[in-house]
Amino acid sequence: MTTGTRVLVLNAGSSSVKYQLIDMLDGSRLASGLVERIGEAEGRLLHLPLTGEPRESVRRFADHDGALRAVADELAADLMGLDSPELAAIGHRVVHGGLRFTRPTLINDAVVAEIRRLIPVAPLHNPANITGIEVARAMRPDLPQVAVFDTAFHATLPEHAARYAIDRKTADEHRVRRYGFHGTSHQYVSRATARLLGRDPAELNVIVLHLGNGASASAVAGGVCVETSMGLTPLEGLVMGTRSGDVDPGLVFHLHRVGGLSVDQIDDLLNRRSGLLGLCGDNDMREVVRRAQDGDEDAKLAFDSYVHRIRRYLGGYYAVLGRVDAVAFTAGVGENSAEVRAAVCANLEELGISVDPELNAVRSRHARVISPSYGRVTVAVVPTNEELEIAQQTFALVHEV
Amino acid sequence: MTTGTRVLVLNAGSSSVKYQLIDMLDGSRLASGLVERIGEAEGRLLHLPLTGEPRESVRRFADHDGALRAVADELAADLMGLDSPELAAIGHRVVHGGLRFTRPTLINDAVVAEIRRLIPVAPLHNPANITGIEVARAMRPDLPQVAVFDTAFHATLPEHAARYAIDRKTADEHRVRRYGFHGTSHQYVSRATARLLGRDPAELNVIVLHLGNGASASAVAGGVCVETSMGLTPLEGLVMGTRSGDVDPGLVFHLHRVGGLSVDQIDDLLNRRSGLLGLCGDNDMREVVRRAQDGDEDAKLAFDSYVHRIRRYLGGYYAVLGRVDAVAFTAGVGENSAEVRAAVCANLEELGISVDPELNAVRSRHARVISPSYGRVTVAVVPTNEELEIAQQTFALVHEV
Ligand SMILES: Nc1ncnc2c1ncn2[C@@H]1O[C@H](COP(=O)(O)OP(=O)(O)O)[C@@H](O)[C@H]1O
Ligand SMILES: Nc1ncnc2c1ncn2[C@@H]1O[C@H](COP(=O)(O)OP(=O)(O)O)[C@@H](O)[C@H]1O
Numbered sequence: 001m002t003t004g005t006r007v008l009v010l011n012a013g014s015s016s017v018k019y020q021l022i023d024m025l026d027g028s029r030l031a032s033g034l035v036e037r038i039g040e041a042e043g044r045l046l047h048l049p050l051t052g053e054p055r056e057s058v059r060r061f062a063d064h065d066g067a068l069r070a071v072a073d074e075l076a077a078d079l080m081g082l083d084s085p086e087l088a089a090i091g092h093r094v095v096h097g098g099l100r101f102t103r104p105t106l107i108n109d110a111v112v113a114e115i116r117r118l119i120p121v122a123p124l125h126n127p128a129n130i131t132g133i134e135v136a137r138a139m140r141p142d143l144p145q146v147a148v149f150d151t152a153f154h155a156t157l158p159e160h161a162a163r164y165a166i167d168r169k170t171a172d173e174h175r176v177r178r179y180g181f182h183g184t185s186h187q188y189v190s191r192a193t194a195r196l197l198g199r200d201p202a203e204l205n206v207i208v209l210h211l212g213n214g215a216s217a218s219a220v221a222g223g224v225c226v227e228t229s230m231g232l233t234p235l236e237g238l239v240m241g242t243r244s245g246d247v248d249p250g251l252v253f254h255l256h257r258v259g260g261l262s263v264d265q266i267d268d269l270l271n272r273r274s275g276l277l278g279l280c281g282d283n284d285m286r287e288v289v290r291r292a293q294d295g296d297e298d299a300k301l302a303f304d305s306y307v308h309r310i311r312r313y314l315g316g317y318y319a320v321l322g323r324v325d326a327v328a329f330t331a332g333v334g335e336n337s338a339e340v341r342a343a344v345c346a347n348l349e350e351l352g353i354s355v356d357p358e359l360n361a362v363r364s365r366h367a368r369v370i371s372p373s374y375g376r377v378t379v380a381v382v383p384t385n386e387e388l389e390i391a392q393q394t395f396a397l398v399h400e401v
Numbered sequence: 402m403t404t405g406t407r408v409l410v411l412n413a414g415s416s417s418v419k420y421q422l423i424d425m426l427d428g429s430r431l432a433s434g435l436v437e438r439i440g441e442a443e444g445r446l447l448h449l450p451l452t453g454e455p456r457e458s459v460r461r462f463a464d465h466d467g468a469l470r471a472v473a474d475e476l477a478a479d480l481m482g483l484d485s486p487e488l489a490a491i492g493h494r495v496v497h498g499g500l501r502f503t504r505p506t507l508i509n510d511a512v513v514a515e516i517r518r519l520i521p522v523a524p525l526h527n528p529a530n531i532t533g534i535e536v537a538r539a540m541r542p543d544l545p546q547v548a549v550f551d552t553a554f555h556a557t558l559p560e561h562a563a564r565y566a567i568d569r570k571t572a573d574e575h576r577v578r579r580y581g582f583h584g585t586s587h588q589y590v591s592r593a594t595a596r597l598l599g600r601d602p603a604e605l606n607v608i609v610l611h612l613g614n615g616a617s618a619s620a621v622a623g624g625v626c627v628e629t630s631m632g633l634t635p636l637e638g639l640v641m642g643t644r645s646g647d648v649d650p651g652l653v654f655h656l657h658r659v660g661g662l663s664v665d666q667i668d669d670l671l672n673r674r675s676g677l678l679g680l681c682g683d684n685d686m687r688e689v690v691r692r693a694q695d696g697d698e699d700a701k702l703a704f705d706s707y708v709h710r711i712r713r714y715l716g717g718y719y720a721v722l723g724r725v726d727a728v729a730f731t732a733g734v735g736e737n738s739a740e741v742r743a744a745v746c747a748n749l750e751e752l753g754i755s756v757d758p759e760l761n762a763v764r765s766r767h768a769r770v771i772s773p774s775y776g777r778v779t780v781a782v783v784p785t786n787e788e789l790e791i792a793q794q795t796f797a798l799v800h801e802v
Contacts (some may be wrong), residue, residue, distance in 0.1 A: 120659045160705035164648045165640040167670060167679040168699075174660045206436070226545070227713075233651030235704040239566040247565045250634030251577055252653045253668045258521045259575045263664065268653045269568060289569055304561035312628075312717035319716025320709070322748040347723040351752070 004088030006030065006080070007391040010068075011093040012132025014124070015039055017067050021080055022391040024088070030080055032387075035067040044076045047074040064131045065138075072139065082140055089144040090136050091394030094129045096122030096179065097149030104152070104393040107133060107145045110351070121175055121232070129292040146394040147372065154180030156224045161320075164231075178236075181227035182216045185330065188389040190220040193328045194382055196367045205321045205363070207314060210384065211340065212331030214242040215281070216308070219317035227320050229313055235271055238313065239306045241283035244274035246309070257384045276302045287342065307343040314344065318351055324377050327353060330384040336363075341370065345379055352376025404596035405489030407431065407481070411469075413533025415525070416440060418468050422481055423792040425489070432479055433788075436468040444468070449473040465532045469540065490545040492795030494787070495530045497523030497548030497580065504673050505553070505794040508534060508546045512662040516548065522576055522633070547795040554588040555581030557625045559633055562721075565632075579637075582628035582776055583617045586731065590783045591621040594729045597768045606722045608715060611785065612741065613732030614642040614684070618711070620718035628721050630714055637670060639714065641708045642684035645675035647710070677703045680796040686734045686741065708744040715745065719752055727777050728754060732786040737764075742771065746780055753777025 005025050011018040020032040033047035043061040048054050055074065061067040072082045080086070086286035092107070098118045105111055112133060119126050129147075137145060154162075162178045164171065170178065186208045193208075194201040201223035208218045215238040218228040229237025229245075238245045247270065255261045261269070266268075269278075279302035282291065291299030318324050330340050338360045345355040352375060359370040364381075371379035406426050412419040414504040434448040444462040449455050456475065462468040473483045481487070493508070499519045505769055513534060520527050530548075538546060555563075563579045567573065572578065579610050594609075595602040602624035609619045616639040619629040630638025630646075639646045648671065655777045656662045662670070670679075678684035683692065687779035689707075719725050739761045746756040753776060760771040765782075772780035776788035 042766070089774075121655070123658075158705075159702055160709045163680070163702065163706060164652065164675075164704050165645045165673040165677070165680055165710070166648065166652075170656070170670060170674075170679075171662070174656060176655065231649035231651070232655060233649055235651040236649035244566045244650070245646060247635055247650050248579070248632035248637035249569065249648050249650060249653055249671055250632070250636040250668075251565065251567075252650055253578065253664060254522070254633060255571070255575060256664050257524075259571070262653060263657050267651075269571060270650055274565075274567040275570075276566070278571075279564070279566055301560055301564065302566075304559075305564060305566050308561045308721070309566070311720045314717075315720025316713035316715075316717035318720070319712045319749060319752065323751050350722065350724055401668060 004084075005307065006084075006086045007089050007091050007394050008075075008082070008087060008131050009091045009093070009387045009390045009394070010136060010145060011387075012064060012128050014128040017064060017071065017132060019071055019393070020387040021075060022388060024391065024395045025393070026191055027231065028390055029387075031075060033071065033074065035061055035071060037061075038064060038067050045070050045074070047224045049070075049078050059357065064092045064128075065135045068132070068135045068139065079344050087143065089394050089398045091146050091148055091152065091185070091390040092129065092133050092136070093390055094133075094147045095125035095150045095181065097147075097151045098175065098179070099155070099177075101147065101149045102152050102155035104146050104148045104397045106397060107137070107147050107343075111147060119256060123346030144398045146397050148272050148390040148393050150181045150183050154178070154218070154225050154228050155398040157226060161227045172362070176232055178228070178231040180216070180218070180225070181230045181234045182214065182227070183217075183383040184386045184389045186216070186225060186228065187216040188386065189328050189330045189384050190218075190223065190225075192367055192382050193326050194223075196369070196382060197326060197378060199325070204325045205323055206326045206328055207317045207321070207324055207335055208328050208330065209314070209344070210331045211238070211310070211333035211337075213331065214243070215240045215245075215331070216334070217313040217317060219320050221321055227317055238246060239309045240275040241335055242272050242275045242277045244270045244278070276306060279305060289337065289339050303339075303343070307340060308342050310340075311348075311368055314348075314353075315351070324352075326378040326380055328382040330379050334379055335383050341379075341381070353379060355379055407485075407487045407614070408490050408492050408790045408795050409476075409483070409488060410492045410791045410795070411533050412788075413465060413529050415529040418465065418472065418533060420472055421788040421792070422476060425792065425796045428789055428793070429731070430788075431481060432476060434472065434475065435770060436462055437473060438462075439465060439468050446475070448472075450479050452746060465529075466536045466539075469533070469536045473540065490547055490795050490799045491541065492547050492549055492791040493534050493537070494551065494585070494791055495534075495548045496526035496551045496553045496582065498548075499580070499584065500556070500578075502548065502550045503553050503556035505547050505549045505798045507798060508538065508548050512548060519789075522580070535667065539692060542750040545799045547798050549585060549791040549794050551582045551584050552580040554584030555619070555629050558629065560628060562628045568754045577633055579629070579632040580689045581617070581619070581626070582631045582635045583611045583615065583619075584626070585787045585790045586611050586628065587621065587626060589621040589787065590729050590731045590785050591619075591624065591626075593596070593783050594727050594781055595624075595769055596769070598727060600655050600726070601756050605726045606724055607727045607729055608722070608725055609729045609731065609750060610711060610715070610735055610745070611732045612639070612711075612730065612738075615644065616646075616732070616734070617639045618714040618718060620721050622722055623702065640710045641676045643673050643676045643678045645671045645679065655683055659799060679706060680706060690738065690740050704740075704744070708741060711716055711741075711745050713747075715749075715754075716752070725753075727781055729781050729783040731783050736782055736784050742780075742782070746769040751771035757782055
């Protein structure tokens with residue numbers, strides 16, 4: 001069927017599109033970029049070609065169709081346009097696959113209709129993902145296009161981890177369960193950790209700490225995800241940049257009754273004005289660390305709360321797994337903040353976890369071990385690459401079909 | 402001042418009053434009982450004297466005043482009435498002490514007014530507690546009466562554990578924080594565990610698992626509580642008889658928007674129709690275990706979910722404490738269910754936790770070790786006695802004043 005060796009990965013948000021063109025022969029990035037503020041008076045396209053300077057274009061992008069055409073133009077200018085025979089497929093990141101999609105899926109009309117049916121459980125994400133798919137299909141109706149779901153890797157959670165302890169009828173009626181997110185990253189990083197250790201993923205138990213703007217933890221037993229911190233929505237779990245993560249559900253009732261806040265206001269509070277931002281006014285961990293080191297009490301509280309929550313999950317997943325071979329830090333904070341890594345792993349010798357200060361201080365873009373050689377558990381920094389994982393899953397599916 | 406050596410402990414709920422008369426010379430129970438269905442057409446008083454048969458009286462108790470007078474009559478019939486000179490004080494269980502009350506407190510008008518001011522954060526509990534206090538004070542205005550708060554033991558939580566990661570201004574304005582509950586039990590059991598081990602509480606790190614109808618875990622470092630699973634309200638944390646414990650806060654938004662449930666309906670769902678009951682239709686662990694052993698899938702899911710949540714907290718608090726000397730099981734399920742204890746501690750050898758099947762199977766009303774002698778962590782069953790703890794704190798305060 002297809003003879004191309006390149007995959008275009010698209011990640012369409014409500015007002016943005018991120019893209020990467022990947023060479024499947026070696027997994028390298030041929031081009032990447034993003035369009036942001038789609039629909040606003042002044043949008044922006046930033047294109048990063050393999051060689052040469054980044055190209056920026058500030059203008060109005062009326063809709064996702066206009067944005068994707070502009071992306072296609074940039075790629076064409078690099079002689080890698082959407083019509084190039086080297087393009088084997090387009091891989092779409094789709095946030096919510098529900099219970100229906102637990103594997104990468106070749107897109108057709110029925111699949112789009114199914115993704116649409118999931119909008120009630122993913123109102124913020126799936127509509128934009130669908131728009132991206134529709135525009136891309138209109139441009140290249142003949143090309144295989146694949147949906148890779150953020151929830152898929154977590155489909156293996158056992159029922160006792162996936163079900164909330166609420167009335168089952170209500171749960172089933174409204175499709176309430178722990179779906180988990182960031183799955184592509186947890187999958188990629190857990191495998192990359194096995195590779196780093198020269199071990200078979202099937203024999204390795206790994207705790208992955210994905211600490212970006214959004215943040216989540218997962219417990220992966222022999223390559224299979226058995227627990228994860230995000231739930232029905234990406235709000236649950238760790239403290240994030242602007243999201244609260246776990247709170248007493250009674251807090252919602254309290255703010256509604258005593259505080260007079262509407263459900264929408266509380267949603268906005270917990271999703272957009274909480275987390276590090278809510279605790280100290282900054283949601284960028286670099287700034288939080290800098291202020292904390294300068295003695296700022298609010299920033300110190302934010303840092304300590306962030307770390308404390310991660311430690312609770314780390315220990316919790318340790319108990320869930322019974323035996324832990326590796327802990328992997330990934331995403332913006334996990335890959336770059338030696339301070340967070342050191343604080344998360346401090347005083348955990350009883351769990352066999354510790355970090356070598358010198359190894360932890362090394363800055364690198366490569367996967368690396370940061371625990372001392374005597375550690376029972378290997379602690380590692382493993383850069384994530386969701387786009388590569390999406391491209392690989394897309395390419396594999398296209399060749400399997 | 403007082404020469405009495407007995408303390409009456411009162412626990413007033415919205416439609417019930419529980420009581421115990423305790424001899425402070427040896428901590429023994431002289432009498433106990435409860436009045437239930439206060440205000441209903443047919444209430445019930447059950448009085449358990451030290452010797453002789455239980456006395457039951459089924460009739461209408463119009464209000465707490467009537468109920469408490471009936472209790473006084475029962476005690477008087479045993480020659481231990483409220484006017485007896487041996488009565489040194491009355492100790493009242495009060496659920497919510499907020500940030501204001503972190504120690505047992507001698508009750509006066511100002512204290513009652515302060516407890517009243519906390520009603521917005523404890524709407525279900527504090528009003529009934531206040532009624533109990535007022536009726537008891539009216540009956541014995543001259544007698545020292547002491548409030549012992551369910552939240553007090555958790556007042557030592559560090560800010561990074563007590564604060565939710567939400568906007569600080571909103572949190573402060575509406576007094577949102579982790580208060581924790583069952584504090585009297587966690588305090589009593591952590592000390593009793595030290596006693597069982599012949600160790601000083603100040604040098605012992607203990608994880609207490611209070612598993613009753615309500616359930617909560619706490620991490621106690623050197624006698625000081627540093628983390629606990631219930632939060633702003635008693636809804637957060639472990640799976641309970643009818644309460645969900647932790648859920649994605651997004652679940653509330655989802656059920657409101659997609660399910661069309663009101664905030665009150667969701668509150669009712671999570672507090673009264675969730676937990677073991679929601680998952681399998683039974684909230685009594687005996688019944689859940691029996692059904693699960695008979696192969697009932699729903700009961701098995703409920704049991705597994707219950708245990709899984711406890712394991713996550715156990716491991717999480719292990720990481721919070723860094724070093725754990727003992728794990729103590731207490732309350733109805735913790736003291737009686739060998740099945741739950743075995744499942745919670747299974748496959749945790751890497752944490753130094755295990756249970757000896759024979760020791761675990763022993764039935765006893767006394768504190769006992771159930772881990773094998775080689776275990777790094779001592780696992781124990783430690784019966785709780787909140788009434789005795791309240792009596793002791795009450796008696797100590799009265800003698801200190
Ligand atoms: N050197 C650094 N030290 C600490 N935090 C960093 C550093 N570099 C990036 N970050 C954090 O990483 C976050 C972004 O992570 P990323 O994984 O890119 O997020 P996203 O979830 O949007 O993919 C930033 O908000 C910033 O707080
Ligand atoms: N033998 C037993 N096996 C398992 N569970 C038990 C047993 N005995 C009592 N329980 C459980 O203990 C629960 C009550 O615990 P208790 O501590 O008395 O509750 P409360 O929170 O009301 O004080 C009951 O609902 C029951 O499920």
